[in-house]
Amino acid sequence: MNPYTIFADIVAGRAPSSKVYEDDDVVAFMDIRPMTPGHLLVVPKVAARSLAELDPVVGGKLFQVGQRLAAAMRASEVGCDGVNFFLADGVTAGQEVFHVHLHVIPRTPGDGFGLRGRPASPRREDLDYLAASIRGALGN
Numbered sequence: 001m002n003p004y005t006i007f008a009d010i011v012a013g014r015a016p017s018s019k020v021y022e023d024d025d026v027v028a029f030m031d032i033r034p035m036t037p038g039h040l041l042v043v044p045k046v047a048a049r050s051l052a053e054l055d056p057v058v059g060g061k062l063f064q065v066g067q068r069l070a071a072a073m074r075a076s077e078v079g080c081d082g083v084n085f086f087l088a089d090g091v092t093a094g095q096e097v098f099h100v101h102l103h104v105i106p107r108t109p110g111d112g113f114g115l116r117g118r119p120a121s122p123r124r125e126d127l128d129y130l131a132a133s134i135r136g137a138l139g140n
């Protein structure tokens with residue numbers, strides 16, 4: 001499937017971005033519709049539409065760069081005292097741009113960002129059942 005998105009143009013320098021970081025594998029730039037001020041996206045240079053298509057080594061790099069950016073955010077004028085990582089894989093998960101990317105979202109008290117409440121805790125046997133199912137799907 002064609003992996004083209006606006007992020008391919010940003011990676012290639014054909015579309016504008018407010019860049020914060022770049023190396024051989026990834027680029028990080030400001031989100032144009034930030035959840036909170038300072039919200040960044042870390043994007044692999046080689047496009048992958050989904051986690052399943054992403055080279056796991058590059059996936060690890062996304063997290064490493066995200067860690068560095070989170071530390072830089074805390075030290076910068078963004079002035080946050082917390083950070084969330086977020087990655088949407090698939091339409092149902094909220095993915096809008098089909099070029100894998102890690103959101104790095106600075107947090108301050110009362111900023112309004114957050115996950116919605118969760119249902120009551122399941123029984124241990126239900127946790128164990130799904131754990132076994134996922135273990136089985138892991139294979140080797």
Ligand code: AMP
Binds near residue numbers: 006030041087095
């Ligand atoms: P997601 O829902 O995880 O696919 O998030 C896509 C994100 O990309 C959203 O937060 C958008 O605001 C952001 N976005 C879309 N186009 C651009 C762009 N040209 N430059 C920077 N961020 C963008």
